[in-house]
Amino acid sequence: MLHYLVAALLLLHTAFWGAGLSWLVLPRRWRPAWWVFAPGFGYALQSAVVWVGASAGLAGTDRYALASELLPVALACWALRRGARPWRIRLGSPAAGVAVLLVAGGMLLWPMTRRGQWTLTSSSLGSCDHADYAAGARVFQEFARPDRVGFLGLQEVSGVGSAETFFEFWLKLNHFTPSALIAHQASLLHLRPHELVSLNGVVVLLSTVPLLLLLARAVGLRRPARLAVAGLHAVSPLGAYAVHHGALGQLYAAHGIALLTLAVMAGAESSRERWRYIVVALAAVWLLAGAYNFILTVALAPAMAWVVGRALAGGGWRGVGRALGIAGAAYAGAGLLFWGRFTGMVERFRLFAEYDFGWPVPALWPTAWLGWVGDVHLHGGPSWLQRTGTLAVALAWAAGCWSLRRRPAAALRALAFVLPVVAGWGMLAWESGQRANASYDAFKILSVFLPVLIAGLCVWAAAPGPRHPRAAAAGLALLLAGSVWSSARYLPVMAHPPLRVERALADLRKLEALPQVTSLNMRIDDFWMRLWANYFLLRKPQYFLTHTYEGRRNTPLRGEWDLREGMLHCFPADSNDWAEVNAQFYAVRIGAGGRVGAEFGPGWFPLEGSGAHRWHWSAGAGTLVLSNPAPAVRRLRIEADVRSVAADTLILMLDGREVGRQPAAAVRGTVSFPAFEIPAGTSRLEFVNAGGARTASATDRRRIGVALYSCRLIAVR
Numbered sequence: 001m002l003h004y005l006v007a008a009l010l011l012l013h014t015a016f017w018g019a020g021l022s023w024l025v026l027p028r029r030w031r032p033a034w035w036v037f038a039p040g041f042g043y044a045l046q047s048a049v050v051w052v053g054a055s056a057g058l059a060g061t062d063r064y065a066l067a068s069e070l071l072p073v074a075l076a077c078w079a080l081r082r083g084a085r086p087w088r089i090r091l092g093s094p095a096a097g098v099a100v101l102l103v104a105g106g107m108l109l110w111p112m113t114r115r116g117q118w119t120l121t122s123s124s125l126g127s128c129d130h131a132d133y134a135a136g137a138r139v140f141q142e143f144a145r146p147d148r149v150g151f152l153g154l155q156e157v158s159g160v161g162s163a164e165t166f167f168e169f170w171l172k173l174n175h176f177t178p179s180a181l182i183a184h185q186a187s188l189l190h191l192r193p194h195e196l197v198s199l200n201g202v203v204v205l206l207s208t209v210p211l212l213l214l215l216a217r218a219v220g221l222r223r224p225a226r227l228a229v230a231g232l233h234a235v236s237p238l239g240a241y242a243v244h245h246g247a248l249g250q251l252y253a254a255h256g257i258a259l260l261t262l263a264v265m266a267g268a269e270s271s272r273e274r275w276r277y278i279v280v281a282l283a284a285v286w287l288l289a290g291a292y293n294f295i296l297t298v299a300l301a302p303a304m305a306w307v308v309g310r311a312l313a314g315g316g317w318r319g320v321g322r323a324l325g326i327a328g329a330a331y332a333g334a335g336l337l338f339w340g341r342f343t344g345m346v347e348r349f350r351l352f353a354e355y356d357f358g359w360p361v362p363a364l365w366p367t368a369w370l371g372w373v374g375d376v377h378l379h380g381g382p383s384w385l386q387r388t389g390t391l392a393v394a395l396a397w398a399a400g401c402w403s404l405r406r407r408p409a410a411a412l413r414a415l416a417f418v419l420p421v422v423a424g425w426g427m428l429a430w431e432s433g434q435r436a437n438a439s440y441d442a443f444k445i446l447s448v449f450l451p452v453l454i455a456g457l458c459v460w461a462a463a464p465g466p467r468h469p470r471a472a473a474a475g476l477a478l479l480l481a482g483s484v485w486s487s488a489r490y491l492p493v494m495a496h497p498p499l500r501v502e503r504a505l506a507d508l509r510k511l512e513a514l515p516q517v518t519s520l521n522m523r524i525d526d527f528w529m530r531l532w533a534n535y536f537l538l539r540k541p542q543y544f545l546t547h548t549y550e551g552r553r554n555t556p557l558r559g560e561w562d563l564r565e566g567m568l569h570c571f572p573a574d575s576n577d578w579a580e581v582n583a584q585f586y587a588v589r590i591g592a593g594g595r596v597g598a599e600f601g602p603g604w605f606p607l608e609g610s611g612a613h614r615w616h617w618s619a620g621a622g623t624l625v626l627s628n629p630a631p632a633v634r635r636l637r638i639e640a641d642v643r644s645v646a647a648d649t650l651i652l653m654l655d656g657r658e659v660g661r662q663p664a665a666a667v668r669g670t671v672s673f674p675a676f677e678i679p680a681g682t683s684r685l686e687f688v689n690a691g692g693a694r695t696a697s698a699t700d701r702r703r704i705g706v707a708l709y710s711c712r713l714i715a716v717r
Contacts, residue, residue, distance in 0.1 A: 417456025
């Protein structure tokens with residue numbers, strides 16, 4: 001229940017931040033739909049507050065977030081005094097809209113609740129973006145711009161281009177808005193950023209759904225059809241893919257492009273209240289600049305395609321001038337207020353040229369755009385089905401546009417919502433033959449324009465005709481069923497996600513509090529864990545052996561301590577020279593002497609796991625290969641976290657001779673062995689059950705002995 005409660009609070013809080021501004025600045029035609037625009041204004045206003053606080057050197061949102069709540073209160077009071085009537089709401093049935101949001105929110109949130117109903121954390125289908133956003137959020141939540149504490153002052157590792165520090169990197173180059181909003185929310189709710197990243201993806205997606213009602217109305221759809229189109233976006237598997245990959249920048253960009261498109265198109269039609277459309281466009285441009293600044297170069301494509309098409313169709317060129325004026329004023333205003341985000345665009349494109357960001361994404365046919373995919377990785381299923389579906393989508397769209405020829409404005413909007421997006425996607429999809437990750441860029445283009453694309457493709461639902469309403473309803477119902485079916489595939493997968501911030505990983509915060517651990521070499525092979533370790537240890541200088549992410553470069557390992565991850569913990573004799581976080585992570589001072597190395601040898605089955613717990617079953621005798629770099633014998637003490645296949649005696653054998661035996665139970669527990677001597681060089685240590693290996697179970701016919709969860713090898717003076 002906690003996930004649903006916090007998600008609802010975040011949605012309401014965002015709307016609260018934007019409500020007063022919506023009542024004050026929206027044009028008259030949009031005022032009854034203020035609740036549609038409130039989230040966008042809320043995101044823009046909150047992130048602007050964090051931008052000002054961060055740029056002014058304030059000491060993190062922990063210090064000023066609560067005081068900033070006075071701003072939306074003041075705006076709401078001002079709007080009410082000026083005669084705002086927020087209870088006058090139009091644009092469809094509120095109950096039906098809430099039902100759509102509940103269904104979509106439930107499908108996205110349910111998997112997150114499966115492993116620990118009262119534990120908020122981040123989980124991912126495969127991307128490591130969650131950790132990146134969390135790190136930025138922690139920067140804005142706890143630190144001030146002049147701070148050079150720990151990793152924030154490590155320019156040789158974290159400097160990127162003109163951003164010399166990790167703080168500047170988030171202000172200028174990386175996705176500022178998602179991290180800024182998470183920081184603000186975390187400060188108010190007394191939570192940590194890693195507890196809100198996954199939830200934020202859900203909240204942003206749901207807050208974009210109401211904008212589909214206006215986009216669908218723009219192409220001539222009636223109320224029931226508008227609600228169905230909004231539902232298509234709410235339960236789209238492309239949206240679920242973005243949420244579960246933590247693509248927050250992309251989700252905010254989709255919201256911003258929808259806002260910008262509506263503002264520019266409506267402003268082009270009306271010569272009145274132009275400043276109000278400029279304010280809406282300004283909020284959208286700032287949202288894009290803070291989240292996905294490079295997308296500003298193409299964000300106007302649908303709106304300007306419609307404006308120019310309208311002029312060519314005889315609508316007059318004054319609309320083009322009005323649209324350019326609104327867009328130009330919004331871009332100029334955002335540039336003046338948030339100049340750093342615009343100067344960073346050039347560097348961002350240089351980074352794109354230097355690094356091939358992303359991963360290959362399957363080619364997404366038009367059937368996938370409307371919600372029909374074969375699996376959670378967006379494969380399309382049988383090629384004949386994709387081709388048939390593509391032909392059906394194209395014919396229905398073309399027929400819908402043609403049927404609206406007597407309503408040219410709606411038909412032109414449908415063309416403008418689809419053709420520029422498909423053209424951009426097609427260019428990048430073609431380029432994927434030369435550059436694999438161009439398919440990722442093609443997916444991003446589809447994703448950020450998905451709201452306008454879905455509305456445009458469903459124009460056939462607005463076509464007139466005596467038999468058409470039933471056919472349109474059947475078509476929309478079929479699409480909705482396909483989207484729900486496709487998105488439901490994420491439920492079992494994300495209930496046991498490939499990547500998740502478990503308690504063992506979050507325990508790294510303990511290491512940050514230890515004063516004797518001065519700086520760290522991040523000797524963690526797993527990319528997900530290494531990036532999260534960076535987030536949990538920002539107050540410590542950190543060095544990376546390999547390039548981990550933007551702002552985390554590889555350099556010589558200058559740290560005084562090694563941070564390691566694994567089941568075998570090798571400690572020196574002096575307890576001041578090592579720090580154990582838990583059974584998975586530990587740190588050792590580099591200069592400490594007396595350590596013995598260890599690694600898994602033969603005799604173990606592949607690694608198994610359940611949640612945060614991992615283990616190896618021994619296949620009879622499980623071997624560890626020990627290395628003693630000293631020229632003389634060394635004493636070693638063993639503490640093993642084990643479970644025997646049955647209650648038995650666990651024997652330690654060193655190079656064929658017994659060095660210890662202890663009882664081992666059929667339940668997990670720690671078994672300690674007395675110290676023994678190991679020779680110089682390499683030796684073999686075996687874990688052997690006195691009663692021999694046994695069959696695991698009636699369904700698992702492996703012959704197993706002992707499950708090893710972790711092993712501490714401590715040198716003894």
